[in-house]
Amino acid sequence: MSSPRITRNRGPYLLIVPTILVLIVAMGYPLGRQLILSFQEFGRAQQFGQPAEWVGLQNYQDLVTDRAMWTVVTRSLIFCAVCASVTMFIGTLFALLMKRVSTGPRLALQISLLLTWAMPVIAAMTAWQWLFDTRYGVINWTLKNLGFSSFENHNWLIEPLSFFSVAGVIVIWMSVPFVAFTTYAALTQVSEETLEASHLDGATALQRFRHITFPTIKPVLTIVMLLQVVWDLRVFAQIDFLQKVGGTVSQTHLMGTYIYTLGIGQSDYGSASALSMFVLVLTLALTFRYVRRLLAEDAS
Amino acid sequence: MKINKIAAATVASAMALTALAACGSSDDDKPAADESKTVTLWLAGKEDTPKPLEEWLVTEYSKQHPGKTLKVTHIDWGELMPRLNTALQGKDTPDVVEVGNTQSPTFTSVGAFTDLTDKLDELGDNIGPKGFVEAGTYDGKVSAVPYYWGSRYIFYSKKAFADAGIDVPTNLADFQKAATQLKTGKTSGFWLPGQDWRNGISWIFANGGDIAVKDGDKWVAKLSAPEAQAGLKQVQELYKDATLAPKDGLDAEPWVPFNNGEAAMFMAPSWARWSVPEEKAKDLGAFPLPGVDSGAAPVFAGGSNIAISAKSKNQNGAFDVLKLIYSDEYQTLLAKNGLGPANDKFTSLMGDDEFAKAAIAAAATAKLTPASPEWAAVESASVMEEFFGSIARGDDPADAAKAADAKLNTMLNK
Numbered sequence: 001m002s003s004p005r006i007t008r009n010r011g012p013y014l015l016i017v018p019t020i021l022v023l024i025v026a027m028g029y030p031l032g033r034q035l036i037l038s039f040q041e042f043g044r045a046q047q048f049g050q051p052a053e054w055v056g057l058q059n060y061q062d063l064v065t066d067r068a069m070w071t072v073v074t075r076s077l078i079f080c081a082v083c084a085s086v087t088m089f090i091g092t093l094f095a096l097l098m099k100r101v102s103t104g105p106r107l108a109l110q111i112s113l114l115l116t117w118a119m120p121v122i123a124a125m126t127a128w129q130w131l132f133d134t135r136y137g138v139i140n141w142t143l144k145n146l147g148f149s150s151f152e153n154h155n156w157l158i159e160p161l162s163f164f165s166v167a168g169v170i171v172i173w174m175s176v177p178f179v180a181f182t183t184y185a186a187l188t189q190v191s192e193e194t195l196e197a198s199h200l201d202g203a204t205a206l207q208r209f210r211h212i213t214f215p216t217i218k219p220v221l222t223i224v225m226l227l228q229v230v231w232d233l234r235v236f237a238q239i240d241f242l243q244k245v246g247g248t249v250s251q252t253h254l255m256g257t258y259i260y261t262l263g264i265g266q267s268d269y270g271s272a273s274a275l276s277m278f279v280l281v282l283t284l285a286l287t288f289r290y291v292r293r294l295l296a297e298d299a300s
Numbered sequence: 301m302k303i304n305k306i307a308a309a310t311v312a313s314a315m316a317l318t319a320l321a322a323c324g325s326s327d328d329d330k331p332a333a334d335e336s337k338t339v340t341l342w343l344a345g346k347e348d349t350p351k352p353l354e355e356w357l358v359t360e361y362s363k364q365h366p367g368k369t370l371k372v373t374h375i376d377w378g379e380l381m382p383r384l385n386t387a388l389q390g391k392d393t394p395d396v397v398e399v400g401n402t403q404s405p406t407f408t409s410v411g412a413f414t415d416l417t418d419k420l421d422e423l424g425d426n427i428g429p430k431g432f433v434e435a436g437t438y439d440g441k442v443s444a445v446p447y448y449w450g451s452r453y454i455f456y457s458k459k460a461f462a463d464a465g466i467d468v469p470t471n472l473a474d475f476q477k478a479a480t481q482l483k484t485g486k487t488s489g490f491w492l493p494g495q496d497w498r499n500g501i502s503w504i505f506a507n508g509g510d511i512a513v514k515d516g517d518k519w520v521a522k523l524s525a526p527e528a529q530a531g532l533k534q535v536q537e538l539y540k541d542a543t544l545a546p547k548d549g550l551d552a553e554p555w556v557p558f559n560n561g562e563a564a565m566f567m568a569p570s571w572a573r574w575s576v577p578e579e580k581a582k583d584l585g586a587f588p589l590p591g592v593d594s595g596a597a598p599v600f601a602g603g604s605n606i607a608i609s610a611k612s613k614n615q616n617g618a619f620d621v622l623k624l625i626y627s628d629e630y631q632t633l634l635a636k637n638g639l640g641p642a643n644d645k646f647t648s649l650m651g652d653d654e655f656a657k658a659a660i661a662a663a664a665t666a667k668l669t670p671a672s673p674e675w676a677a678v679e680s681a682s683v684m685e686e687f688f689g690s691i692a693r694g695d696d697p698a699d700a701a702k703a704a705d706a707k708l709n710t711m712l713n714k
Contacts, residue, residue, distance in 0.1 A: 044673070048389050048410040134546035135557075158494075158548040158693070244378075246495070246548035248689060249682035264382045265680030266711075 038273035047267065059274035069258075069275065073282070076233060076255045079164060083235075084228040087172045088221070091179025098184045110181075117177035125241040128170050132156045134246075157246040164252070170238050175231065179224050186220035187213065219297055226290045233283055236260070255279050339617040340371045342387075342397040344380050344604060348571075349398075349448075350637050353630070360624060368617060381406070381676055388412045393609040395618040402669040402679070404435045404444040404605045409673035413443035413607035414615060416622075420445070423626040424643050429601070431668045432642075436605045438673075447625065449603035449640035450569040451588075451662035452499060455555070455576075458585045460487075460564035468585075472506055472592045476534060479542035482564040489542040491563035492535075493549025494692030497684035498600050499567045502589055503531035505667050506597035511684075512670045512708055519672055521708035523687070523701035532697040539692040547692045550685065569602045570638050570659045586655045588662040601666035603640065672712045683707050 038059055040052040063069050094113070098106050131138050134155050143151035157163045190213050198208050214221075236256035243249045243257065253261065259279070263272030339361070343349045354372055361370035373394065375383050381403060387393055388407065399407065407413055413436075420427065420442060427433060429449055436444030454475075460482055461468070469475040482489030492499065501511070509528030512521045522528055539547070545557070555575045557563040566572075567589065576584050588596035606625060608618040624630060631641040635649035638656075640663055650656040669675050678684065687704040691697060 044385070044406065045410050047385065048412050050410075134549065135562075153544065153546065155546050155548045158689075243682070244550075246546065246550065248548070248686055250686060261681055264385070266677040267385065 034273045034276055037269050038277050040270050042269040042273075044267040047269070055270070059270045060278075062271060063274055063278065072253050072255055072258045073278075075164075075253075079168065079235070079254060080229060080232040083168050083171050083175075083232040084225065086168075087175045087179055087228055087232075088225055090172065091176045091224075092183050092221070094176065094180035095183035095187055098180070099187050113177035113180055116173065117181075119174075121174070121237045122241070124174065125170070125238060128166075129241070129245050132166055155246070157242055158248065160248065160251045163242060163247045167235075167238055167242055171232065171235055174238075175228060179228070182220060182224050183217060186217035190216045219294070222290055222294060226287050226294075229286060230283060233286070234279070335614045335617050337367060338369050338371050339396070339614050339621060340373060340394040341621055342373050342375050342384075342394040344375055344398045344400065345377050346374055348604075349639075353633050353637065356630065356633060357621070357624060360629075361621065364624070365617070365620060370621060381680065384412075388609050388611060390611070393611040395612040395614045396606060396608055396621045398447055398604045398606050399444060401432050401435045401446075401449075401601065401603050401605050402671075403676050404607070405438060405671050405673045406676040407607070408436060408438035408441075408443045411443075412610055414610050414612070414618075415441045415443050416445060416608070417442045419619065422619075423622060426644055427626075427642055428644055429640075429663065429666070431601060431666070432603065432605055435668055435671050436607065444605040444607035445622070445626075446642040447604040447606040448634050448642065449601060449663060449666075450571060450638075451601060451640070451659050451666050452502065452567050452569050452599045453586055453588045453658040453662045454565055454567050455558065455572065456565040456585050456587070457558070457583050459583050461585070468587050469590050471590050471594055472503075472534070472597060475590050476537060476542075479538055479565060483542050483544070486544075486562065488544045488557065488563040489565065490538055491545050491554050491557050491566040492538050492543045493545040493551065493554075494539065494547035495549060495682075495685040495689045496545075496551040496554075497688040498551050498602075499554075500535050500688045500691075501684070502567070502597055502599040503535045504528045505531070505599065506589070506592055507531040507534075510667075512672075512712055514670070519670060519709065519712035521705035521712070523705050523708070524698065529697055529701065532691055532701065535688070536691050536694070536697060540694070548689060567599075570655065573638070573655055586658040588658045596661040596665055598665040598667045599662050601663065601668050670712060674712050674714050677714070678708065678711050681711070683711070 037052075039054060039056060040046070041055045041058070042052045046052040094109070098109055101109070130136070132140075134140065134153055137156075139156075140151050140154050143154075156166050194212055195208055198212060203211070234256050235254060239252065239254050239257050240260070243252055249261075255275070259272050259275050262268050262275065341357070343354065358370050358372060362368060377400070380400070384397060384399065384403075384407065388397070389412070416423075417440075423445065427445060429446060432446035432449060433442060436442055436446070456468075461478075464478075464482055466478045466481065469478050479490035504510070504523070504527070507527045507530040509525055509531050510522045512519045514520075523532075544562070553575070554563075554566040554568050555572050558566050559576060559580055573584070573586075589599055591597040606622065608615065608622065612618050626642065628646075631643045631646040632649055634641045635646045636651075638650060638659070640650070640659070641647060647660060650659060683704060687700060690700045
């Protein structure tokens with residue numbers, strides 16, 4: 001009698017061991033190392049063998065008193081908020097559209113979204129850069145031919161606000177497919193019977209969405225939103241790429257590129273690690289409520 | 301709701317990945333007794349060292365050292381610094397590496413390269429250019445030696461000059477006049493993108509200015525000095541009256557507008573010549589940027605140094621590679637391919653057409669960026685790009701220089 005019971009108890013633990021090992025090796029070690037680095041003065045000399053000096057909270061203190069850092073953090077938060085919410089909005093609209101249209105158009109839509117999603121970042125960035133190119137870009141050419149002559153040779157990346165608008169469009173374009181597909185999958189789980197019943201009872205489309213569809217797909221939307229926030233907060237490749245083709249670098253850093261410049265660019269690994277720890281805490285703080293709510297819903 | 305559990309796990313991992321881990325491990329540095337059969341050489345850029353030269357090195361190496369092979373890996377310029385930063389300290393270090401001349405101090409200052417001071421004689425008795433050797437020297441020890449040099453000069457359209465009745469300018473004022481005169485509604489007289497500091501800096505050098513000079517053991521930025529300011533005013537004139545290049549543009553591919561017939565002149569290192577298509581090549585002329593009064597203006601010297609990784613286990617094999625690079629045959633190959641040879645006996649082999657003449661004249665006075673180990677940080681933070689960008693947008697040169705000087709002083713003296 002006892003043997004099946006033991007198997008039942010051990011099984012799950014055995015199954016989870018590989019995952020935990022991978023987590024420890026792939027994340028525990030770098031994270032631990034990063035935590036230690038953040039308390040050290042660690043530059044190029046240390047990298048090449050000099051002993052690293054323990055400086056306690058000095059790196060953190062320097063960060064907190066650095067105005068440039070706070071500017072970058074604020075900028076990142078705003079960029080993240082705008083991108084994540086616009087992505088959610090457009091993505092959900094796409095999902096609703098997919099639910100409405102007939103098979104042909106839906107397939108076309110899904111394939112386009114899938115291709116967008118599958119496009120490697122650098123390839124996509126190159127194409128976007130060509131679109132926005134000052135001299136040969138299609139966007140300037142189109143605007144000019146539509147009668148907006150001031151867009152001839154317009155520099156899209158020179159002003160930070162314009163830079164971030166371009167970056168935002170690209171980031172949103174890249175993340176909409178994920179939101180659209182996930183939300184669409186969730187929408188297929190909404191009970192048709194309930195919708196039909198409420199329709200017969202005279203509920204309007206908006207009311208049906210608010211009171212039936214939305215509550216059903218809300219857990220999925222929450223998760224997707226959470227991922228969007230995390231992703232948009234650590235956006236790196238797009239900003240780095242645009243900075244290299246013309247942005248004003250010091251005015252367009254987000255947290256990712258700022259950490260990279262500090263660490264890899266200027267070999268100040270101590271400060272870069274301290275800032276990374278700060279970003280980690282910030283991300284946890286921003287998403288804590290969502291995660292807790294998810295876990296609570298899960299338990300119920 | 302199973303989906304929640306999976307998603308929660310995904311979320312946890314996604315967030316953990318948010319933390320950017322700086323890498324760097326300190327391996328102990330005991331050199332192994334025996335050398336391996338393969339010696340690795342990292343070259344910068346895809347074809348900055350032309351293919352035939354690379355092949356010559358590989359074949360000749362196995363011929364002279366039977367049983368050993370030379371393995372060449374190409375690293376893109378943009379990745380070179382981070383790759384070297386991590387690779388040079390580990391067990392798997394490349395044996396011989398090419399490094400941009402101005403990037404050398406970053407590594408020589410931390411002892412990443414093998415000291416070659418005592419072995420220089422074996423490479424040749426007239427190693428140059430001087431500035432390159434200085435860039436590879438730290439605390440009196442030479443650990444990175446010149447690989448090749450290139451110099452920037454002006455490429456121009458002979459037809460545009462003839463049509464406008466302009467002669468090749470012999471002083472800087474004439475050059476400014478020509479550039480302005482050649483500008484039309486659709487074409488730039490002189491192609492100069494806003495953030496192209498590597499070319500723009502020539503005007504500061506031409507007027508006797510500098511980026512920064514060493515005073516005792518401190519670097520002092522000099523962009524606000526009157527000489528630099530005079531140069532910057534001229535650059536600003538060019539931005540305003542001579543060029544249609546984007547104000548946020550960088551120095552990439554300046555031959556493109558020329559090839560498209562949208563620029564009468566551009567400035568670039570000598571190898572730019574090979575990017576002008578054949579049908580346009582007949583129209584292509586060259587001259588060194590003229591100095592304020594006459595002669596050639598000092599321009600920013602391009603080129604590379606080459607060094608042996610201090611952690612390499614193949615110190616002897618690696619030095620054999622350096623000897624091969626400094627051999628008469630290879631120096632000849634470099635010169636014939638338009639790359640300035642480290643041994644100046646071979647410079648004349650670069651030819652006597654106008655391109656070679658312009659290259660040699662420009663190189664004679666060419667200057668380097670400050671030989672500070674921190675210069676690489678300045679480049680990675682794009683300080684100079686931003687500074688020239690603000691000049692291009694019409695900011696007051698004095699104000700812009702003051703801000704840039706402050707940044708440079710902090711960064712160079714870190």
